[in-house]
Amino acid sequence: MKYEICEFNEGDPRWAEVVGFFDRHCSGLPEFVDGYDQRDSRVLVANTRGAILGVLRLIVIPIGPEDDLPSVRIDGEEVLQGKIKDFFVFPEFRRRRIGTSLQEKAIELAKSLGCRQLVSFSYSHSRENHALKLQMGRGAA
Numbered sequence: 714m715k716y717e718i719c720e721f722n723e724g725d726p727r728w729a730e731v732v733g734f735f736d737r738h739c740s741g742l743p744e745f746v747d748g749y750d751q752r753d754s755r756v757l758v759a760n761t762r763g764a765i766l767g768v769l770r771l772i773v774i775p776i777g778p779e780d781d782l783p784s785v786r787i788d789g790e791e792v793l794q795g796k797i798k799d800f801f802v803f804p805e806f807r808r809r810r811i812g813t814s815l816q817e818k819a820i821e822l823a824k825s826l827g828c829r830q831l832v833s834f835s836y837s838h839s840r841e842n843h844a845l846k847l848q849m850g851r852g853a854a
């Protein structure tokens with residue numbers, strides 16, 4: 714199946730479709746994710762012309778405050794990280810490397826946004842997410 718992964722934003726003609734997908738499969742798409750000193754928010758979408766197959770949302774936050782610590786700084790400059798807040802592939806399309814492609818694109822995007830690291834959180838029962846991260850050579854957390 715031919716699909717592409719692109720960044721979508723509010724100006725995109727398919728934005729309402731993306732928001733609907735987040736409403737149905739993630740916990741919605743609020744502009745600001747509660748509890749974070751959010752500097753940016755980006756949405757990657759795996760899609761064909763007719764359907765959304767999966768999504769990933771990355772926010773940019775400073776390193777430190779999330780753990781109630783002062784911001785990490787280098788030469789006075791705050792050090793930023795990317796954090797993956799939503800990551801979902803529609804069940805019918807799983808095990809076709811779509812999740813991996815979304816993660817690879819997120820790594821590129823985080824680098825382009827000046828992030829020093831990319832982190833994500835998943836619950837211990839999320840076996841497929843842990844398996845994917847290990848398969849990509851990242852620590853499962």
Ligand SMILES: CC(C)(COP(=O)(O)OP(=O)(O)OC[C@H]1O[C@@H](n2cnc3c(N)ncnc32)[C@H](O)[C@@H]1OP(=O)(O)O)[C@@H](O)C(=O)NCCC(=O)NCCS
Binds near residue numbers: 798800809842844
């Ligand atoms: C996690 C998720 C996004 C993975 O998407 P995906 O497109 O199926 O992932 P990929 O096809 O890229 O998987 C890559 C590798 O990860 C591992 N993997 C993925 N799903 C797996 C599963 N159910 N069991 C074992 N290994 C799995 C495999 O090594 C797989 O490679 P392989 O198919 O060649 O064996 C998807 O399962 C999902 O949406 N799950 C529910 C939501 C979720 O848990 N989100 C993350 C936490 S917020």
